Amino acid sequence: xxxxxxxxxxxGGGLLALFAVGALMLAGTGELVVRNxxxxxxxxxxxxxxxxxxLVYSAVRQIRVRRFLPPERYRxxxxxxxxxxxxxxxxxxxxxxxxxAAALLLGDGELTLAGAFVLLVSTQTSxxxxxxxxxFRPKALIGWPSxxxxxxxxxxxxxxxxxxxxxxxxxxxxxxxxxxxEELGIDIEPQAAxxxxxxxxPWLAILAIVILAPLAEEIFFRGVVFNAWLREGGRxxxxxxxxxxxxxxxxxxxxVVPIFLLGLxxxxxxxxxxxxxxxxxxxxxxNGLSVTLALLARYQVVPLPG
Numbered sequence: 001x002x003x004x005x006x007x008x009x010x011x012g013g014g015l016l017a018l019f020a021v022g023a024l025m026l027a028g029t030g031e032l033v034v035r036n037x038x039x040x041x042x043x044x045x046x047x048x049x050x051x052x053x054x055l056v057y058s059a060v061r062q063i064r065v066r067r068f069l070p071p072e073r074y075r076x077x078x079x080x081x082x083x084x085x086x087x088x089x090x091x092x093x094x095x096x097x098x099x100x101a102a103a104l105l106l107g108d109g110e111l112t113l114a115g116a117f118v119l120l121v122s123t124q125t126s127x128x129x130x131x132x133x134x135x136f137r138p139k140a141l142i143g144w145p146s147x148x149x150x151x152x153x154x155x156x157x158x159x160x161x162x163x164x165x166x167x168x169x170x171x172x173x174x175x176x177x178x179x180x181x182e183e184l185g186i187d188i189e190p191q192a193a194x195x196x197x198x199x200x201x202p203w204l205a206i207l208a209i210v211i212l213a214p215l216a217e218e219i220f221f222r223g224v225v226f227n228a229w230l231r232e233g234g235r236x237x238x239x240x241x242x243x244x245x246x247x248x249x250x251x252x253x254x255x256v257v258p259i260f261l262l263g264l265x266x267x268x269x270x271x272x273x274x275x276x277x278x279x280x281x282x283x284x285x286x287n288g289l290s291v292t293l294a295l296l297a298r299y300q301v302v303p304l305p306g
Contacts, residue, residue, distance in 0.1 A: 001065075006058030013050025020044035052092075055085050063138050074228040076140025082130055082224070083245060089126040094119055104195055116200040120208035123249070124216035135224050141231075155275035162278075163285025166265050170286065173258040181254060197294040209291050214283035221246045221263065222270045222279050239267050262286065 020043035026032035027040070034040060059077040066075040076082075094101060100115025135141055197205050221242050230238035243263030247256045266279040 001057075001061040003061065006054045006061060009050050009054025009057060011054075013047045013052075013054060015047070017044050017047030017051060020047060048092075052088055055081065055088065059085065059134050063134065063140065066140075067138070071142045072231065074141060074231045076135045076138065076224075076228065079225050079228055079241075079245070082134060082220075083249070085134070086123065086126045086130050086220070087249075089129065090122045093122040093125065104199065111199055113201070113204075116196065117204060117208075120196060120200070120204065121212055124208070124212045127216040127220040131220050131224050135228075141224065141227050152275065152277055155273045155278040156281045158273055159269065159278040159281025159283075160285050162265065162269050163282040164289075166262055166282060167286045167289045169265075170258040170262055173261060174255065177254050177257055186253070197291060198298055202295055205291060205295070206288075210284055210288045214280050214287060217246070218266065218270075218276060218280045218283055222267055223276055226267050226270065239264055242267055 020040045023032060023034065024037060024040050024044065027034040027037055059081055062077040062081070063075070066073075069075050097112075097115040097118050099109050100111050100119060103109040103111040104116070104119060197209075225245060226238050226242040229241045233241070243260050243266075246263035246266075247260035250256070250259050252259070266282060269282055270276060270279045272278075
């Protein structure tokens with residue numbers, strides 16, 4: 001497979017989509033007269049499809065090129081390419097629910113149950129699908145992911161114990177970040193998950209944040225990213241790189257440092273136990289405690305200081 005079709009489709013499709021979307025925005029404000037706005041919408045859709053096709057082509061080509069590497073190497077697509085695919089797929093899933101996104105993030109309108117569900121699980125679903133299609137299915141990581149260690153119960157107990165410590169540490173670091181940003185005069189915007197906890201059905205929040213998020217994120221960031229970069233770049237790169245991507249994808253200024261440190265801890269626990277169940281349990285514990293505290297405050301069971 002030649003290399004050029006992938007970048008050509010990505011660049012060409014991306015430029016076409018940006019041009020069409022920009023023209024639609026100008027037409028909406030009256031700065032540009034367009035006789036057929038529907039054509040621009042189709043051009044935007046076509047450009048987006050070409051962009052996605054270019055990403056998929058590049059990923060498949062990298063799998064084919066790297067399939068001749070020895071089994072101890074990572075034989076899948078570049079990690080950053082996988083992350084872009086995750087973000088694009090997540091965007092495609094949430095695109096039909098723009099009104100729900102506005103209701104969730106801006107408080108503008110009514111949040112529907114279907115919209116809340118898709119917004120909460122789109123990224124996690126994309127992480128699982130991309131991991132399966134481009135890493136697990138083509139056997140790009142032999143032994144991926146490891147949760148078949150003989151002491152699964154011990155891994156779960158270790159994850160629970162380390163999760164309690166990690167949650168306490170994250171709360172302390174988060175409080176420090178809040179104080180620092182307030183001193184710098186930077187407004188602190190709540191995360192989408194924090195806003196969702198104030199609006200959506202509690203059982204939906206528990207399903208998405210306490211169960212699905214730890215499972216999907218640990219499979220991708222520790223199972224795929226950490227293992228891939230451990231094989232290709234060494235231990236330091238695996239720890240720092242997987243934790244940095246884990247922090248960035250959460251899109252929160254106040255939480256970037258505590259999430260990065262949490263990523264380091266999750267990778268350490270995974271490396272220490274050799275079992276992916278341990279960081280999944282640890283991650284679920286951290287999220288579970290945070291969700292519990294937020295719900296108690298939401299229903300005024302335990303009033304918290306503002």
